[in-house]
Amino acid sequence: MDELDGAKQFDPEVVDPRPHPYALTDHLSHFTGIVVAQLYILVAAVTIGEVLLRYIFNAPTSWAFEIVTVTSATAWMLSAGYITMRHRHISITLIFDMVPPKARWWLELWALVIGVLALYLLFSDSLQRAMHSVEVLERSGTRFNSPLPMVLRSVLAAGAGLYLLQLLRNLSLHFENTGPRIAVRILGAVIALSILVTVLADLLGPVGVVGVLQDGFSGIGSVFDPSAYVDLRAYDIGAICLITVAVLIALMGTGMPLGIVTLVVSLLFALCYFGPRGLYLVSTNAYGMLENYSLVAVPMFVLMASLLERAGVAKDLFNAMSIFAGNLRGGVAIQTVVVSVIIAAMSGVIGGEIVMLGLVALPQMFRLGYDRRLTIGLICASGALATLIPPSIIMIIYGLSAEVSIGSLFMAGATPGIMLAVAYAGYVLIRCQLNPSLAPTAREAEEISGETITLGRASYTAVAMSVALVFAVMGAIYLGIASVTEAAAIGVGGAILVALVRNHMNWKILQESLMGTMVTVGTIVWLILGAVSFVGIFNLIGGSQYLREMILGIGLPPLGIILVMMGILMVLGTFLEWIAIAFITVPVFAPVVTTLAPELGMEPSWAAIWFGVLFVMNIQIYFLSPPFGPACFWLKSVAPPDVTLQEIFRGVIPFIFIQIAGLALVMLFPEIALWLPKALSN
Template sequence: MSALILFITVFGALLIGFPVAFTLGGVSMILGLINFGPELFNLMPLRIWGGITNFVLVAVPLFVYMGVMLEKSGIAEEMLETMALLFGKIRGGMGISVILVGAMLAAATGIVGATVVTMGLLSLPTMVKRGYNIPLSCGIICAAGTLGQIIPPSVALVIIASVFNLSIGDIYLGAFIPGFLLVGLYLLYVIIIAIFKGEQVPAMPEEDLAKFRSDKMFRRIFFAFLLPMALIVAVLGSIFAGIASPTESAAVGAFGATLLALAKRSLNYKKAMAVMYDTMNLTAMVFTLLIGATAFGLVFRGMQGDTIILEFIEKTNMNPTTFLILVNAIIFIAGFFIDYIEISFIVLPIVGPIFQSMGLDLLWIGVLIGLNFQTSFLTPPFGFSLFYLQSVAPKEVTINHIYRGIVPFIVLQVIAIGIVIYYPQLALWLPKVLSK
């Protein structure tokens, strides 16, 4: 009963609007003190210290820094403009370019908000001007902007790995194929629209393309693609090849992003301070949530909450597959109301030991949950990507357009989750091959 009261109180406070980190920590400390007395304070500091000194989590501020640096320096902007012109000759070319740039930015940054805002500012007005269907344009930008949740080096995957005690390198390898499976589904959808409803995704005018070809095209391609691609290869290649740990490769990425900004001559004192401020702000948010979640996990387990859930599953004769689908359904629904970081620190510590007791591979589960986290940014009413896009959208684009446009992409994400559930080797094959 105490564990149930704790769980209901936390979710009730979150729905009312209390800050997540302080709700998790505050409610847990109060109910823990009532149930266990002052002895709780002997154990809590050790658990919190053990969490925040986890070397794996050093990768979080470094990857955040890399993403913010690429966004502030304008490199992300150039990638998008150049790709749009390269694919502009074909119907749906701009939509395809937005998805591909979203994948590239995901592999270079992993920062969802910056990606959606950048692509919304640059692409949406142009897509509307060129006669693209407005809901479809909104859906493409929001969906492409959230690819940083599943394509390495994703911060979400780092958090999942830390909660499940997995190797970051392994979960990055595991997420690689499912991540690009999702990209493939997005591209296929846009291509089908281009074939059957071409008027919704027209090609760009020839005069714009001619100007691009005559205006230092190869120089733009070099700075917009080859250099960022070299950074992506350096970061992910060093992890996959076993040359560097994910934390070390994150440092390579942060340093490389700084060099790219310097080479582009777009880094000054003001931008450097803005990058460091945003990095500090995002990192502080993650670690404050970690402290609150550590308190919640300790008290919840102390109240035998995980044991109660396991006993309930055993009494209902729920098989592992049914439990897996149930957990993914809960995460999907929770994503309508709360962020993936909160879900990570509330739900995953509870279900992780249960998955292990059922003999399921936590690496596969972690990749599935990473895919599921995509939807938390896209599902109304609190999908953050939807709000990011609305904040920079032209006046003629309404929230209704955005909501309508995102529905097909949510369906595609659910299909991707189903495929990975049915074919676990999509997540397990690459780590198994490259770890030999």
């Protein structure tokens, strides 16, 4: 499974050397990626400026919100070319990796052709909407009254166009012979001509040659229009849901990028159910996602984590937290758990945390004689705490899908996250007391290593500032000083300050952080775009309502229904990426939970937040579970060569049982999660 890790290094100066005639496309994608990556600094600066103007000068602006929204959307959409050029889109490669090379070649060709078709449809429709918006100079209607809708529609069209162009380039490179490459060029020329005809017909009207060409392309389009062959309105909604699941699984199994899969399914079902006007529904759903201000928090938290990672804070934290080790047997393991909680609170990106712990803690614990399986399992489990400890990217995505307070979700996840951390530490201590050979004491560790850990003043200052940064970001959210997005931007500013204190801030580090953020967030957003389009069409068809009624009608008590939904999530976790799981299941499951709230003894809003914690804890189990647990593969990528995947799988099993026990506790006693957000809300 090709997972999103948020932890890989990026060199903005490297461009894949590719031959003509399409080299210009790669350079365009590369240059655009570098440019839009810089926009995240502008987003952080404008957002921080808005907070300062509001509280220090009592002069809030009327333009910051719209500037930040437009700037972020531009970075998201125009990153598509760079991400596609580097083949960084998320995909499920289980079947792809199992088949012989010749079959892989055909699967790649299938994915590219279907992707070109889907992006062409999205581009052509969004371009028409953008041109109409420019023609009427569509404005936001706010006090600032900026042309926000016009710019967002234009950015969506530009992003889809760049994505389409790079896919055509990749399709050409897929062939080694000249003949097929010429065919791809002809296809590109036909697509360009059809787009040009669309633009001219909109500007001049369907007159003369333009009208003839438009009629010709309309005739060709009608041949490939699936609504001419299949009318989904003739089918029962249950059959439609079954067909939807089958098509999704079939396409995902080919290794096609998940964003393309969900976009293809949304386009296919929109056309087959609503006819040609269904394209408008898909592009409208995609446009609606770009207006979501809360989504801006994701790149800000990712950038904050990236800056702190490259500043070397993780190593200083690990050394500084040796105070928690004392002379306990297994003290360094306790130190690792404490550090993991702090890093989780600074990042929210699970892949980055596991990689950092794997680079810093794993070699140290191996060198000191810690049991290998215990060490491996602890690092994987501790790194996965980033799913629960705020600011969790997964919780932001759940909050957007379920339309609940992200701040309340953050607080609800804090206690279960700390509970699991304490459980991990307790498990290690008990194992070490029962079997002293598993781990040395701190004094024995110093004798083994022959060195004493010392930290300079700058390192202590950086550690103190990092911890203070966590409290500042979270405090700004929960005290109502700043929104989640504003607090995340403040975190970016604080991370830059910490890096400066450690003398680890220079142009190269800043660019690596920005490029890494651009790729990570662009990958997430393009997957979300496809998922949002799919969910929107599925809701309009009536699929979500049908599934909710089916779940509520199975005749089980409320907790039984919750268990069924947890089981479905666990099954989906064996072959789906967590973002896809969130956007496909949460719009169905969250309303079911709010409907059951009175029977559960909760208010609907608190029930949705409680279920959000259960959802995230379930995803945490998925991150560790063999044979596809992403956490295991992330650790393997930075572990010594003699550490095998089988050894990692065996090491995480005890911690999976701890996670399941934690999930059961929160399910049976919801106040474990809800007491803190309730207390703060009062």
